[in-house]
Every structure is written in C-alpha cells, then in structure tokens.
Amino acid sequence: EVQLVESGGGLVKPGGSLRLSCVASGFTFSSYWMNWARQAPGKGLEWVANIKQDESDKYYVDSVKGRFAISRDNAKNSLYLQMNSLRVDDTAVYYCARGYYDSGGTHFDYWGQGTLVTVSS
C-alpha cells in the first residue's frame, strides 16, 4: 500500500524557517518524481515544487523561488521542503504527492495527509 507521511509543520514567526519531511512507503521511491502542494485555509490547491528522481531537475512556483528548496534522500525514501523567509501568506496545509508519469507529464496519483504550517507573529 502506498503511503506518504508528512511531518515538520508548526507555528513559526514571519521571516522564520521550517523543514518539512515526507516519508514514503509501499513503492520504489527512487523511481518517481515527487511534489509538494499546499492549500491555504479555505482556499484552493497550489502546486509548490517538484523534483526528479535523481534530483537533476527541480521546479518551483514563482512565489517561493529563492525561499524554498526541495530535496530528497532516496536511501531514506524521504522528500524534504526547506522553507526560509516564511511569510504570513505561506500559511497552509502542505501535501506531499507522488508524480505518476504518463507520456510526457506527471499527475499526482497519491497524496499524503498533509502537515499544517502557520506563519504568524
């Protein structure tokens, strides 16, 4: 059974940092693109970043470029999101999602339960 379990969320002050983790099980982690997406309270979904199997490609939504860094450790079946210079509008539930490749692109076939990040003074 595919499982994605996020952790690391919490309350942080504006300008602070946080590192999210996602531990995967039930599939060959090193064979898949992985993604972070987020959802602000009462709002829609927003893709945040993704990373290729060997970390050779990484992409970010414009609003987090230069502040967030996605990484992975295939030996530990783990995905990470280092979030620096956090802003109030980064407050959201952050989801880890597996990217399933279908002839040119990757849709999200499995999602974790999410971890809440609250940025507030």
Next chain:
Amino acid sequence: DIQMTQSPSSLSASVGDRVTITCRASQGISNYLAWYQQKPGKVPKLLIYAASTLQSGVPSRFSGSGSGTDFTLTISSLQSEDVAAYYCQKYNSAPLTFGGGTKVEIK
C-alpha cells in the same frame, strides 16, 4: 505561465442530475490535464488523468473530455457522496497549475 480557469466556481444540483464542470487553459496543453476530487476535510483524490482516463477505482459516472485548451468533467448522475470540491490541473510542464476549484453541493 499558463492559467487554468474553472467554471462555475460553485453549483448546486439534485441527486441524479448530470453535472458538468469546465476547465480552460490559457494556452494549449494537449491532453495533460488531471481532475481531482476533495471532499470536505479530506485529502485530494485523483479522478481522471490524460484528460479522459479514469483512475482505477473511480466510479464510471465520472468522465472527462477535451484537448488543447478546453476540458470538461462530467458526473452523469450526481450522488450525495459526490459533494466535494473539484480541481483541474495542467501537468505538461512546470508550473503544474491548478484551477480555482468548483464546489459541488446537493440541492
């Protein structure tokens, strides 16, 4: 960047009704379009990918169509358990933008 526009933003329909949700891309994305369902308080769930391919285990009352810039998600006979928000997403290239969502309620 390509923008994804969903309509309507919300709808109310009766059980058994046919429901259609539209998603429009600001530029062509071939068929790299996915639909997700998010029930209240739950995690998003993949319904359809490649514009029209039903994900395993998803009821056949859900269907998707379209290519290029215009896409639709259809629920052929709305059930009470279909109350949810529905999101389209482009995934041909980054950014993997979601549409704004459509909230479906029972009348």
